[in-house]
Amino acid sequence: MSMLKKERYRVFVDYFSTHQPHAETELHYSNPFELLIAVILSAQCTDKRINQVTPKLFERYPSPEALAASTSDEVFTYIRSVSYPNNKAKHLVGMATILVNEFKSEVPSSVSDLQKMPGVGRKTANVIASVIFQAPTMAVDTHVFRVANRMGLSSKATTPLAVEKQLTKNLPIDKIHIAHHWLILHGRYTCLARTPKCEQCPLNWMCKYYAHQHTTTALLKAEKAAERKKMSVKKKKIRKTARIPQ
Ligand code: SF4
Numbered sequence: 657m658s659m660l661k662k663e664r665y666r667v668f669v670d671y672f673s674t675h676q677p678h679a680e681t682e683l684h685y686s687n688p689f690e691l692l693i694a695v696i697l698s699a700q701c702t703d704k705r706i707n708q709v710t711p712k713l714f715e716r717y718p719s720p721e722a723l724a725a726s727t728s729d730e731v732f733t734y735i736r737s738v739s740y741p742n743n744k745a746k747h748l749v750g751m752a753t754i755l756v757n758e759f760k761s762e763v764p765s766s767v768s769d770l771q772k773m774p775g776v777g778r779k780t781a782n783v784i785a786s787v788i789f790q791a792p793t794m795a796v797d798t799h800v801f802r803v804a805n806r807m808g809l810s811s812k813a814t815t816p817l818a819v820e821k822q823l824t825k826n827l828p829i830d831k832i833h834i835a836h837h838w839l840i841l842h843g844r845y846t847c848l849a850r851t852p853k854c855e856q857c858p859l860n861w862m863c864k865y866y867a868h869q870h871t872t873t874a875l876l877k878a879e880k881a882a883e884r885k886k887m888s889v890k891k892k893k894i895r896k897t898a899r900i901p902q
Pocket residue numbers: 803806807846847848852853854855857858859860861863864865866
């Protein structure tokens with residue numbers, strides 16, 4: 657019997673509230689400005705790589721004013737090992753300039769204000785709003801998108817925005833910001849893109865993808881067994897016919 661969506665969400669929240677009550681971002685930062693830099697840099701790159709470059713970057717640019725006064729060429733030298741360093745260097749300087757000129761050097765809390773800065777799309781803005789301000793926003797990255805769809809927390813959702821809407825609609829409002837980390841961490845360490853570790857996954861019993869895989873495997877096995885049986889009956893018939901004297 658398939659599980660009701662409401663029940664699926666309840667199980668998901670109960671499990672992670674108990675086993676990962678303090679999930680948080682793996683990016684290193686000590687204030688909102690540093691997190692904003694780290695999240696902009698982390699697009700299409702690993703948190704591990706970002707954490708390698710940010711200590712020197714934060715030391716050189718401790719404030720929005722310092723970063724805004726720099727050039728993208730100089731910033732580039734600190735971030736050359738991350739993906740798309742040219743664009744990201746420009747985004748960082750542009751972001752700092754807007755912070756200084758429009759937001760009194762304070763990271764804004766609203767998603768729409770955050771999106772006014774270069775390099776800050778909906779996903780980045782949602783991360784900042786939820787991590788810094790505990791806003792009930794859901795940033796949907798590749799892990800969140802995959803895990804939500806596989807588990808059945810979202811259905812027929814083909815875009816990150818559709819997944820975001822379904823998750824924010826169905827999760828308890830006070831759990832939305834932490835659920836973002838639960839989904840990311842689960843996707844990063846267990847529900848891997850190519851080879852999900854389903855046998856070790858504590859929620860496999862309620863996972864749609866897992867149920868489907870098992871049904872498919874069982875069906876394939878049954879089909880092969882039926883095929884083998886058919887072949888053996890056929891062979892027996894041929895042998896019998898061959899024994900009949902002409
Ligand atoms: S059972 Fe497999 S596919 Fe489902 S959530 Fe767990 S790891 Fe992912």
